[in-house]
Structure formats: C-alpha cells, structure tokens
Amino acid sequence: MATVTPASTGYRAVFRIREFRPVFAAHLLSVLGVVVAEISLTVLVYRVTGSPLMSALTFALGFLPYALGGTLLAGVADRHPARRVLVGCDLVCAACAAAMALPGTPVALLLVLRCATAFVAPLFQGARAASLADILGTGDAFVLGRSLLRMVAQSSQLIGFGLGGLLLTVLAPRGAIALTAAGFLGSALLLGLGTRARPARGGSHESPLGGLRAVLGDRRIRVLTLLFWLPPVFVVVPEALLAPYAAGLGAGTGVLGLLMCALPVGTIAGELWAGSALTARTRSRITGPLVAAGLLPLLLYAARPGVPLALTALLLAGLAHAYTLGLDQWYLDAVPEELRGRAMTLLGTGLMTLQGVGMALAGLAAEFLPVHQVVTGSGILGTAVVLLLLVELRACARAAERERPRSETGLAAK
Template structure:
C-alpha cells in the first residue's frame, strides 16, 4: 500500500482519511460517474420501453432485471478478482457497460432485446462492484477500509436520488436515445479514470477455475459461523429497509398522499442512509459497538407503521430507519478482522453484491404481500426480520471483536 494510505490509518473515524489516497479518489470518481450515468440510463430506458410498448410490466422489468445478476455474481463469479488482474476487470466492466447502453439507444430495438441488454448491463455492474470491493483492502489500510466502503455507499445513495431527478431533467431536454448515448460516454470516462489505479497481478494462476474457486468461497464462508453472521448483517437490513420504497406508491394511494408526499416516501430511507453513514464515520469510538443499537434503529421505526402514520411522520420514520443502515461501517470493520486473507477477496465480493440481490428479492416479496395486505402492514412486517437476525446472529458477530 502507498505511504499516503498508511498515513491515513491514524485518522480513524474521519471521512478525510480515504480521500487522501489518490487511488481511492480515482475509484470513487469512477464509481460516482458510472452510478449517475446508470441512474439516468435507467430512467431514459424506462421511458423508451414504455413509449414503445405501452406495457407497465415491461417498464417495471427494466428496473428489476438489472438486479438479478447480483445473485449470480455473488455466488458463481466472486473469484474474478482473484483470477484476473483487477484493473483490467474494472476498466473492462465500464467499457462493456458503455457499449451496452449505446446499443440500447438503437432505434426499433425489441423489448426482449432491451431486457437482455439490461441483464448484461446489470451483470457488468455486479462484477464491477464485486471486484472493486475485493481490491479495496489493497488500496486502504485496515483502519480506513470501513470508511472507504461507507463513502462508496454514501455516494451511491446520494447519486441514486440525484440520478432520478437528473434523469427527468435530461429527458425534458433530450430524447431518451440521446440521453443513453451521453450515459455511454460517462462509462467511457469512468474507464479512463480507473486506468489510474494500480495494475495488480491476480492472486491465483490460470489453472484455478473461476466457478470452482467462487463456489468454494461460498462454502467456506457458510461453514464459518462468524462469517455467516456478519454477511447476514450486511444483506438483511438493507433488504428490509427497501420495502417501504417498494410499496410507497400503494401506501400513498391507500392514505390519500399526493405526488409530493410520495417523493418523501421514496427518498426517506436513502436520505437516512446517507446521514447514518456520515454520522458513524465521524464517531470517535469503535464503530463496531454501534452495530446493535443501529440495527434496532433500522427495525423499530418500521414497526411504527402499524399506526398508519401520515406523510410527515412516515417520512421521518423512514429517515430514522435508513439512518440505522450506518451499522454497515461497524460490520465492515468486524468482517475484515474475521476473514482469512486467502478468502478475503471472495467474501468482500459477496458482501457487496449480495445486498443488491437481496433488495431485488425483497422488492418482489413486498409487492406480492401488498396484493393481500395493506401497505402499512407490509412496511411494519419488514422490521421483524431485522429483530430476528439481531437476536440470533448479533452475539456471534459481536464475538469477532
């Protein structure tokens, strides 16, 4: 690691520490540009598919299909960072994403072809975030690593909000096809930024297959009770916290909430997640000690929806629940301490991609429940699994300290 990275290690709990590492700044900038381009592309493609087909289902699938590859990459290709030079993979994923987005702008593209390309786009993005997570401990010291991971999440949440807003503004000026071509250029810029990262060799030789090594990493992680507990604490809370977003439209309709209030419901958890990560990152003590109380903060506000609150109280509850997701910084610290070096890259890839897949599954489950239950009960029910996982695995996770 560079001397700059080591110098940042003593500044525990301060957000400036990872930003002092030039390689991390390049990764963060590429991360931000590709996320913003991806969010705008998603909005543009949704409009393009809906205007071309008139199908709400196909339009919804545009948003859902991109999440599906995360489950596959978490289990079957988590060893990509071990098997191939990480920089080439990171740059390649951005270039593939740019080509796919440009292809989506082709006039007259069939809906089935568009969904297939969206799946490829999601796969490239999933591999990218997995490899980036695996290489991050080589970029940042052990003390600064949780802050680096937290900063990537903060940027992701903030840009998701901005991307949706910017997507609407861009489409007010440009056609969806033009917006997609601009987004393709953004991925190319991100690839150029990633060329500035170190050219590290792969951890294993060509004789080792990606699928076999990835699956062995899954098996070894599941055999270790501590790793099982920590991975559960990383994927389940975000999955439960996204449920209010999944049923926000239904909740608004059932409670007479207008479009302005719907916006508050859709962004409340994201705003809270940004605030929670920033607060934990500034915490002067051991962030791992905050895991239990912040998991409670995720769950308890969701139970408050049993009272079927109005829009202001509901939005505040969602901000509070989202703030509890700042527990991930403490869990990241525990995870890095618990995982063996030879397993680290694969575990960190799973820890990054599994939450994305879990959120996609949670959105689908919430939509199914909302068919038979009022939306406020669906939101309240989302708090229960967090309390259960805290009671069953929280003690094992704490034992890592």
C-alpha cells in the same frame, strides 16, 4: 499499501490518498450513468412498444442477471488483477450502452444488453470493494472509503432520476444512453490511468458453488454476511409499499416523493455522522446496538401514522444504517485476503438480490393485509432475526476465545 495515520482521520483524509480520488470519480460517473440508462431505456422501450408491462420489465430485468453474475463470476475477482477486471467490466458496459444507443436496435436486443450490464455489475462492485483494501489499507480509511461510495449510491436515488428526467427533456432516450456509454468509458479511463497495477490475489479455479462454500463455510463470515443481507430485506418493506400507504392517507404525489426521500436521506446522514464524528473504536462498539434497534422505528406503523410520524420512522430507520461502518471493519477483519474479492462480490450480490425479494414479499403480503400491519410485522420479524444473528456472533467470539489458548499452548510446546 496506503494507510491513514491516526492523526489524520475522517473523510477528508481519505481523499488525500491519491489513488482513491480516481476511484471515487469513476464510481460517480458509473452510478449516474446506470441511473440515467435505466430511466432512458425504460422510456425508450415504452415508446417503441407502447406496453407498460415491457417498460416495467426493462426496469426490473437487472435482478436475475445480477444474482447469476455475482454467483458465477465471484472467483474472477481474485483470479485476475483488480485493475484489469474493473476496466474490463467498464468497457463491457460501455459497449452495451453504445449498442443500445444505435438507431433501430430491436427491443429484444435492448433487453439482452440490459441483462449483460447487470450480469457484470456485481463482479465490478466486488473487485472494487476488495481493491479498496489495497488502496486504503485495512483500517479506518477502508471503512470511510466504503462509506463514501455507498453514500454516492444512495444519493443517486435522489439526484439520478431527476437528472435523467431533465436530460430527457433535451435529449432523445438514445442520446441519453449514449452519454451513459461515455460515462463508462470515462470510468474505465480513470481506473486504468489513476490506479496502480497490482497482482491477482491468486484465487483457485474452483466452481462457483465452491467459491460460495469457501466464503460462507466459515461460521463468523457467514453470520457477518447475514447481518449485511437480512436487515435490508425488512427495511425496504415500507419503501416498497409507500405508494399504496400514501394513497390510503389521501396524500398527493408531492408527499409521496417526500416520503420516498426519507430513508436514503436518513441513511446518508447516519453514515456522515458516524464517519465524521465517531472514532473507529466507538463505531465498532455501537454496531451491535444500532443493528439491533435499526428496525424498531417501523413499529410506529402499528398506529397507522400520518405523514409526519411515517416520515420520522423512515428517517430513524435510515439513521440507524450507520451500523454498516462498524460491520464493514468486522467483515474485513474476518475475511482472509485470498478470499476478499469473492467475499465482496457475493456480499453485494446477496444484498441486491435479497432486497428485491423483500420488496416482492412485501407486495405479496399487502395483498392480504393492511399496509401498516405489513410494515409493523416486518419490524418485529426483522428485529427477531437480527437478535438471533447477534447471539450467534457472540457465540462465534466465545468459540474463538476458547480456541486461542489452545493454539497458543500448541505454539509454545513447539
């Protein structure tokens, strides 16, 4: 198992681990491929049908299959070798993208293929997250590796749609989707040749609900999972309502684009700072305070701020996301190795699904209340939820402390 010595910490040290480099490159290819495919498929469906509804449906269609795939396939991540699962998922996505690119593929089949790629996506992400612990070890290198992959995903929001739009100026939508298929094949090749074959963790053949109970049945894992899932539900509210908020301020599309970049830019900057400038111990110590304060910048919306203050609020909320690095280590320490694949798959599934729910609820609330009040309310409610979770986490720690002397006394008696 790869490890990083204390003397060689930081992001550069993670790249010195040979197996991580192809994993990172494969992630870059697949993330950009997904973004390009999404915009290209949306344009393609609109050109074929002329329907804005069908175009929007194509873009949004990934949420339900993603949630189902993550729930139903979570156990696969532990029952089969990680490299086989990862390469298999990439090949499925490559085949779906290649079928989308074929001339004459009907719209109904395009939507089915879109659902199929979304269905296997959480399994791929969970298996890769679990395999990072095998490649990088279970210490600081794992946390920094996860952070790098997250930053690539965040950057795709800033770069991927621009790249997709640029590609569509020189290629037909089907041609851009064909490049996506090539990207998935490249990812499969990198993972197949660049990573070592390792045995499966030996997860049981239990039902999907049994797998869910195995992960969330543990009190500490459950609380940590909710700390991953719930803050993003509230932090996406201002993002979901940026268009009507900017319109209410009389701002143009350029200002809207700037506001849309603020949260991902803040998130990337926060992770870079925490990963580069702080030790693992310091990151762990600030995790609680950061997650508790992370939604407080949204309270600035109470004053119905103009563009500069709204931009500041979004940047600060993004910077606070640095708590995720400490939370990653806590989660890895809490989850038994034999559950790691299932836990990581369900973690990503819930995160993605609940963000979609948060956006939908934000839109619903904004039908009845002014946007700035909805955002302010999300900051207040979200902070209260996070504080309750932190209280429960502390109670878990106290219970574990009480149990430890008993177990040690029992061992001594034996």
